Amino acid sequence: MSEQQPESVARVWEEVVATARRSAADGLVVGTSGNVSARAGDLVLVTPSGVPYDRLGPRDTVGVDLDGRQVIGDLRPTSELPLHLAVYRETGAAAVVHTHAVHATAVSTLLPEVPLVHYAAAILGGPVRTAPYARYGTPELADAMLAALRDRTGCLLANHGTVTYGDTLDQAYERTAQLEWLCRLWLTADSVPGRTPALLSEAQLAEVTEALRTYGQPG
Numbered sequence: 001m002s003e004q005q006p007e008s009v010a011r012v013w014e015e016v017v018a019t020a021r022r023s024a025a026d027g028l029v030v031g032t033s034g035n036v037s038a039r040a041g042d043l044v045l046v047t048p049s050g051v052p053y054d055r056l057g058p059r060d061t062v063g064v065d066l067d068g069r070q071v072i073g074d075l076r077p078t079s080e081l082p083l084h085l086a087v088y089r090e091t092g093a094a095a096v097v098h099t100h101a102v103h104a105t106a107v108s109t110l111l112p113e114v115p116l117v118h119y120a121a122a123i124l125g126g127p128v129r130t131a132p133y134a135r136y137g138t139p140e141l142a143d144a145m146l147a148a149l150r151d152r153t154g155c156l157l158a159n160h161g162t163v164t165y166g167d168t169l170d171q172a173y174e175r176t177a178q179l180e181w182l183c184r185l186w187l188t189a190d191s192v193p194g195r196t197p198a199l200l201s202e203a204q205l206a207e208v209t210e211a212l213r214t215y216g217q218p219g
């Protein structure tokens with residue numbers, strides 16, 4: 001079934017694999033712990049469960065419909081597929097990246113929201129929330145994630161990791177990288193003995209959000 005695929009599916013799959021490999025190369029995931037997906041028309045292409053990213057090729061394409069029924073490939077989709085599908089059903093996302101990035105996951109065990117230590121939070125739509133813990137692969141986790149994602153393009157999953165989405169795989173990936181950096185920044189600043197990091201106000205962040213809307217790239 002996966003031998004003759006439309007060109008768009010082949011192209012999107014290449015991007016999914018490239019993004020998954022990039023997340024491993026950049027240290028955002030270890031082994032096969034993260035997963036990446038993207039829309040190809042009515043389908044969602046998603047990394048399979050338990051296959052190292054450097055071994056993924058065109059024959060390993062995994063495609064499901066929005067109800068999770070597998071329509072392309074023989075490999076089993078990631079066990080975290082419910083997270084990805086929930087994002088596609090509830091938002092206009094074209095791509096979703098999920099990782100267990102270490103600094104972001106560390107913060108997910110400490111706080112219900114990532115402190116506003118930097119205006120880069122505007123890239124994610126505001127202060128990033130932590131979804132309460134639920135076991136991976138469950139509808140409870142998907143629901144908690146959707147609540148945490150309200151008006152945001154990313155969230156933390158308590159004692160688990162990160163989820164971000166975007167209009168493209170590059171955008172979703174960039175948001176994960178920024179979220180991990182933001183968490184690393186907070187942990188670094190907060191680790192200085194006897195000192196407490198100064199935080200931006202919601203008003204200061206709103207000002208940045210407005211500037212990004214008007215002027216484009218962050219400074």
Ligand SMILES: [Zn+2]
Binds near residue numbers: 099
């Ligand atoms: Zn996970």
